[in-house]
Amino acid sequence: MATMERALVLPQARSLGPVLWTGAGLVLILALATLTRFLELNVPVWLKDTEYAGVAKAIEFPIYAILLGLAANAVLHGLGLRERMRGAFRTEFFIKTGLVLLGASINLNLILSLAGPAILQSVILISTIFLIAWWLGGVFGLDDRLRALLAAAVSICGVSAAIAAAGAVHAKKEQLAYAASLVVIFAIPMIFIQPWLASVLGLSDVVAGAWIGGNIDTTAAVTAAGTIVGEDALKVAAIVKSTQNALMGVVALLLTLYFVMRVETSAGAPRPGLGEIWRRFPKFVLGFIAASIITTWWLGTVPADQGKATVAIANALRTWFFILAFVSIGLELRVVSVREAGWRPLAVFATATVANLVVALALASILFAGFTV
Amino acid sequence: MDQDREDAAAVDAPDAAGDAAADAEDGDEPIEVAGGVAAAGRRLISEDWAATILGLVLLALVLAGVIGKGIVP
Numbered sequence: 001m002a003t004m005e006r007a008l009v010l011p012q013a014r015s016l017g018p019v020l021w022t023g024a025g026l027v028l029i030l031a032l033a034t035l036t037r038f039l040e041l042n043v044p045v046w047l048k049d050t051e052y053a054g055v056a057k058a059i060e061f062p063i064y065a066i067l068l069g070l071a072a073n074a075v076l077h078g079l080g081l082r083e084r085m086r087g088a089f090r091t092e093f094f095i096k097t098g099l100v101l102l103g104a105s106i107n108l109n110l111i112l113s114l115a116g117p118a119i120l121q122s123v124i125l126i127s128t129i130f131l132i133a134w135w136l137g138g139v140f141g142l143d144d145r146l147r148a149l150l151a152a153a154v155s156i157c158g159v160s161a162a163i164a165a166a167g168a169v170h171a172k173k174e175q176l177a178y179a180a181s182l183v184v185i186f187a188i189p190m191i192f193i194q195p196w197l198a199s200v201l202g203l204s205d206v207v208a209g210a211w212i213g214g215n216i217d218t219t220a221a222v223t224a225a226g227t228i229v230g231e232d233a234l235k236v237a238a239i240v241k242s243t244q245n246a247l248m249g250v251v252a253l254l255l256t257l258y259f260v261m262r263v264e265t266s267a268g269a270p271r272p273g274l275g276e277i278w279r280r281f282p283k284f285v286l287g288f289i290a291a292s293i294i295t296t297w298w299l300g301t302v303p304a305d306q307g308k309a310t311v312a313i314a315n316a317l318r319t320w321f322f323i324l325a326f327v328s329i330g331l332e333l334r335v336v337s338v339r340e341a342g343w344r345p346l347a348v349f350a351t352a353t354v355a356n357l358v359v360a361l362a363l364a365s366i367l368f369a370g371f372t373v
Numbered sequence: 374m375d376q377d378r379e380d381a382a383a384v385d386a387p388d389a390a391g392d393a394a395a396d397a398e399d400g401d402e403p404i405e406v407a408g409g410v411a412a413a414g415r416r417l418i419s420e421d422w423a424a425t426i427l428g429l430v431l432l433a434l435v436l437a438g439v440i441g442k443g444i445v446p
Contacts, residue, residue, distance in 0.1 A: 037446070093420045100428025104435075287425035291432050298436055309442065314435045316445040 018087060025088025029331070032072060033323040036064040061319070062191065062224035062326045069330020082331070091328040092160065095220040096284035098321030099238055103291030104314040106235050110373060111292055114236065117210075117367035118243040121360075125214050126247060128359055129155035133352035140344040145171040148255055149179040150345060154352040157245050158183040158217035164248050164280050168255040181334050182349045187221035188329065194357075195228040203365075209233035210368040213240025214360035220325045227322065232373040242285045249280030 040061045047056040076082035130151045137147030145166075152165035162179040165171070171179075194216065198208035208229050216222045219241050226237035253276045295314075299307040434440045 090420065093424050096421060096424030097428045097431075100425055101432060103428075104432050283421040284425045284428070287428050290429060294429075294432065294436070310435060310438075313440060313442055313445055314432055317431055317435065317440070320445070 018084075021081075021084040022087035025085030028072065028085065029088055029324055029327050032068045032327045033065070033320065036061055036068060036323050036327065037320075039064045060228045061323055062227050065323045065326035066188065066191065066224065066330045069327040070333065071330070072327075073331045073333055076331070086332075089328045089331045091218075091220050091325050091332055094321050094325035094328060095223055096282075096287075098318045098325060099219070099223070099242070100284055100287035100291050101314050101318035101321065102234070102238055103288040104295040105311055105318075106239070106292050108292045108296040110235065111239055111289065114239050114368075114371065115243070117371070118213075118240045121210065121214055121240065121363045121367050122243045122247055125356070125360055125363060126155045126244065126251065129352060129356045130251070132355050133348060136348045136351055137345075140348050142345060142348060143175070144259075145169045146175045146179070146345060147348075148259070149175055150182070150349050150352070152251060152255065153179050153183050153217060154349055154356060156217075156248050156251055157219055157241065158187065158221075160219075160245070160282070161217075161248050161251070164252040165255055168252045169259045177334075178345065182346065183217050184329065184333050185335065186349065186353055187216055187218045188333065190216050191221050191224045191228070194225050198229060198233075201361075205230050205232040206236050206371045206373060207364050207368050209236030210240050210364035211361050213237035213244070214364055215356050216241075218329075219245065220329055223322055224326050224329070235373055236368070236371075238288070242282075242288055245282040246285050248282065249277035252280045253277050 040059075043059070044053070044056045047053050073082060076085065133151035133154050134147055137150060142150070148169045149162050149165050149171050153159070153162040155161075159180050162176060162183065166176045166179075194212050195208070198211065203211065209226055209232065212225045212229065212233065213222050213236065216225055222237050222241045223234065226234035229237075253274070256276065295311065299311070302310075431440065
């Protein structure tokens with residue numbers, strides 16, 4: 001059935017340019033985002049007097065957005081259109097824009113007070129989990145490049161880190177595709193599991209946010225899980241994850257140095273410089289901090305009511321970008337390269353993820369225990 | 374980073390990285406994707422800057438009152 005439909009659709013599809021397909025993809029994402037908003041607002045009303053009222057009220061917009069994205073993914077895949085529209089599925093762009101806007105609702109003092117524990121947590125967590133994943137990769141006999149990709153992805157910030165590591169170690173195309181797929185496949189369930197575990201364990205919102213920010217690999221998934229727990233958890237998770245993102249350049253530089261000096265030694269090969277750190281530095285972190293500085297200053301110059309109403313508009317904009325990102329998560333999911341790569345890298349990634357979960361929980365409980373938002 | 378070596382690496386961005394998989398998946402003609410890891414890195418960096426600038430511009434418009442309550446649903 002799907003093949004017949006594709007046979008009908010594809011000749012027409014090929015006649016349209018990539019720009020038109022990207023435009024069509026954007027329209028689709030906007031439509032799904034609007035539907036997400038509609039469901040979020042109306043499902044609790046529809047089910048108000050039923051036994052599902054509590055569940056309907058508890059379901060946050062990330063859940064609708066991801067499920068709609070996954071459903072659209074399956075339909076587009078069946079029609080053979082997903083790859084044509086791929087240019088519109090910009091999870092990273094949407095989530096980073098949303099995070100810059102999130103900075104507007106976070107007082108600069110909160111960022112400053114959480115910066116110390118966030119940096120400490122990130123350094124310990126990245127070092128520990130990277131080395132565990134690297135060691136596990138050796139135990140399971142993985143290629144050094146794939147070890148580096150998986151270790152970077154699971155310990156830092158998912159796909160972005162995998163790309164940075166791929167550049168540093170000259171990984172193969174299939175290895176990056178595999179690492180990127182693993183990151184998303186593990187991140188999506190964690191969006192739902194970790195908030196539930198935080199609730200079961202009775203964690204405060206601050207500790208839950210620090211745990212989520214420290215453990216979940218992709219920034220978009222961190223944001224989704226933080227949103228499910230609550231606004232305070234989201235703020236802490238965003239600060240912790242941004243700190244991890246900021247350290248990506250350092251890890252990329254160290255990986256490059258290691259591979260140049262120990263793995264791919266060749267006479268006269270140029271050494272990477274410190275400029276590599278800046279090149280890999282996620283610039284949205286600067287936007288996030290700038291937004292906090294600007295808004296913290298601005299709020300001191302206007303009446304409280306006006307300030308609150310204005311920040312609420314920025315928050316509404318932020319929510320729309322988050323929804324676009326969460327819809328894109330569902331649309332971007334692929335499983336083919338995972339099936340092809342076999343069980344050993346999967347076992348390494350899964351084991352490292354469990355270790356990350358445990359170590360991140362311990363660090364969040366210790367370092368963020370006394371904080372309030 | 375050593376540009377020559379970087380260009381030599383046959384690695385695409387995660388979305389581009391899925392292309393080979395997607396080709397097999399769809400049984401479709403290969404989709405040409407230009408660039409290796411260097412292109413992927415550049416795209417990520419430019420996307421990073423674009424998101425930063427857009428976010429700050431939107432915030433400025435909100436604080437200036439250009440984007441008001443009625444505009445954002």
